[in-house]
Amino acid sequence: MMRKNLIAGNWKMYKTPKESVEFVKQLKDAVKVYNDREILVCPAFTSLFPVSEILKDTSVKFGAQNAYFEDEGAFTGEVSVKMLQDIGVNYVICGHSERRNIFMETDTDINKKIMKTIAAGIVAILCVGEKLEEREQGKTFDVIERQITKCLDNIEDIKNIVIAYEPVWAIGTGKNATQEQAKDVHRFIRGLIEKLYGKESAENIQILYGGSVKPENIDLLMGEEDIDGVLVGGASLKLDSFLRIIDYKNGG
Ligand code: PGA
Secondary structure (H helix, E strand, O other): OOEEEEEEEOOOOOOOOOHHHHHHHHHHOOOOOOOOOOEEOOOOOHHHHHHHHHHHHHOOOEEOOOOOOOOOOOOOOOOOOHHHHHHOEEEEEEEHHHHHHHHOOOOEEEEEEEHHHHHHOOEEEEEEEOHHHHHHHHOOOHHHHHHHHHHHOOOOOOOOEEEEEEOHHOOOOOOOOOHHHHHHHHHHHHHHHHHOOHHHHHOOOOOOEOOOOOOOOOOHHHHOOOOOOEEHHHHHHHHHHHHHHHHOOOOO
16 A cells, blocks of 8 residues: 555644744654654644744654635734745644634635645645534534535645544544544545545545544554544643554554
8 A cells, every 4th residue: 555644743722832842852852763654743833933943854744733825915813825835834734623613614715725735735634524413413424525525626636635534523522433433434535535536546545533542542543444644632742642642553
């Protein structure tokens, strides 16, 4: 299999610039060299520049948690992809469920953000996932299909896109999806990508799982063939737990 796995930390609104710098200094010194996996941290905007200075010549990549789709202008409070590109950002998380549910981002907004991100040569991590009531009503696959189809609308080339399946009910709750539940959705997503973009794209795309990933469940999750990595919130904030997750065993 050609695709590598990706272990990504989403720090959300945690860590000051000083704390972030301290963390990545320790991370880059402690992390092993791997051929089969990529490692990414996504700090808050205020920390991105100092973090970029420390990580730029290392194997650890850095990314943003969001970006705006205009280059510049009267958009108070926003940060553009162009600004992120200038400091060498490798990834942008697009459409995290907290952006969707707290900040009311729509699939159309996310589509524009992804287009802008990949046009800049940066990898977009598209987050999708159902809410608890949607799962209970048997709508999981419909929700995922709608989110992916709309967010990838008019995008022809997906080589710089990663998809993260993050069931909303599993985020920050301590209750991860079972290996079985994650596997079913990951298979569904790969099948959908095959339908939309063909077999080669489906084989190459990285599909991550996110939602209460921790040292205790990482090995099981990574044992699944269709799980190509994880997007980790809480457990990426502490060096020892993040290092253990990075060092997962028996990747599928
Ligand atoms: P969690 O968050 O690992 O804290 O559940 C995951 C995410 O929101 O990306």
